[in-house]
Amino acid sequence: MKRFLPWIIGAVVIIGIYSWVKGINNTAVTLNQNIEESWGNVQTAYQRRNDLIGNLVNTVKGAADFEKSTLTAVIEARAKATSVTVDPTNISPEQLAAFNSAQSGVSSSLSKLLVSVEKYPELKANENFLKLQDELASTENQILTARTRFNEAVKPYNNHIATFPNSIFAGMFGFQKKAYFEAVAGAEKPVEVKF
Template sequence: MKKGMKVFLPIIIIMIIIAVFLVGNYNNLVSLKQGVSAAESNIDTQLQRRSDLIPNLVNTVKGYATQEKEIFTEIADARAKLAGATNISDQAAADTELSNALSRLLVVVENYPDLKSNQNFLDLSVQLEGTENRIAIARQDYNNVVTNYNTKILRFPTNIIASLFGFDEKPFYKASAGAAEVPSVDFSK
């Protein structure tokens, strides 16, 4: 009987060690994946805040710049695309388009000195600037969490557990192509 225990006891201890390792790594992956989801949700929250501020800003500018209809249409279209984005890549592309349209709107504002001194416009501009900063931070936080998550699921031996349980790589939040270009504004139209 003692000889049988000597054989099974090490096997049982090894199985317990493997089980603890598997459970620990699985739980760690779940935590990291939840962190990615939370960071993505934080981006959504800030984008929604910006999207809520934009109609107020546009309406304020409209009162002064009624002939600038094209920019208002671009902003509305970009907001609709952002609201309809179903994944992080589409969201990043729509976000870039909206940022470019907002940049053009702020250039238009330069032609209206009375508007620049309007308190409502100033308040909305400050709120929008703060929101843009929050969005940038949320994007950075998301990419940092995605880096940690993707690194973890690619490292051995966790990559085995990740593939067994369907933990896939998450995409980074990237600006769309052409986002680094300065938007052009043509007042001759």
């Protein structure tokens, strides 16, 4: 029995190390899946906004002889935003910055559209337009929530793969730090309101 004792101890140590490393990997995989799910929710919220923008533009076109440059800017920004894709398995700061920039272009052109609508009282009274405007406001809140939840999903993953000794094994298994959503450049400045 004594001659098998070193083999038994060795086997227990190897099984213990295997279980520990497997736990590090499996936790990272689970957290990464949470990030991918959160990213899917972000994309779904932005897709909903893009769908609503098309309906909004058509409603505005049909209800008023509207400034064509404003409508064109909204349509072009929407097209640019839908062309930017981010790989959820390898979300880099550069990819998020490009995505964020394209989406902020949509927000900017959309806000110009909604401001210029103020000149058209018959459009402001249009029931379809008012519904779409409410839906758009609701969607913007959903986007904010989805982006916040995405950042909340990234934090535990980044913490898990960055802490020692997990960082050693995470690098060996190919796990990399994920980027957070950040505010658009210039968002720290207060909005100037003119009457």
